[in-house]
Amino acid sequence: MRWDYTSPDRQVLISDGKLFSMYFEKLxxxxxxxxxxxxxxLTYSxxxxxxxxxxxxxxxxxDPDIGGNREGMNVIKLVPKIPHAQIENxxxxxxxxxxxxxxxxxxxFGTETVLSFSDIKIDPLKDLDxxxxxxxxxxxxxxxxxIIEQ
Known part of the structure; x- marks a missing residue:
């Protein structure tokens, strides 16, 4: 897994299944x-x-303020079955x-994090060496x- 964030601050999250690394440029x-x-x-999984x-x-x-179907997409709400310290829904x-x-x-705390995905490629690694x-x-x-190792 690799996620590259560009805003609000550059971050790189990467995992090869053995290690999980989180780079925070601002810090x-x-x-x-x-x-x-x-x-x-729960969040990592x-x-x-x-x-x-x-x-x-x-x-x-x-939730009613979210709407049910936006731009041809269905919206679902997920609530952890076991209360989670970081995620309400x-x-x-x-x-x-x-x-x-x-x-x-x-x-x-009511803080909302929104991740929007574009230019999605399905199985882009299949033809790579x-x-x-x-x-x-x-x-x-x-x-x-x-570098902080935990």
Missing amino acids: HQMIVTPAEKLKND FFIGHSKLMDDFYVLTP IHLWVTGDSLIRRITLLDH EKAIRKIFSFTPPENTE
Whole structure:
């Protein structure tokens, strides 16, 4: 998994299944932790597709202010079955061909994080050789980055 954020601040989140690294440009820090330590973390499992949604979440109709069908997409609300310290609920905007185009995460303080996806490519790695794949899933932070290993 690799996610590159450009705004509001540059971040790179990358996992090869063994390590999970989070680079925060603004803080000049990169946190590296074994992926094994995160296997039971609901947020991490959600984003890497480690578990089935129905196992970890109640699937509900969206909140009224979210709307049910936007731009031809269906919207569902996910509420953790076991209360989670960081996530109160998640709304997913899903296309007819099951692509997630938008995710809204709401925490317990009312802070909403919106992730919008565009230029989605299905299975873009299938025709790449191992060297090209390793290049995609590696990241070297700039000099003077504090590396924090957990």
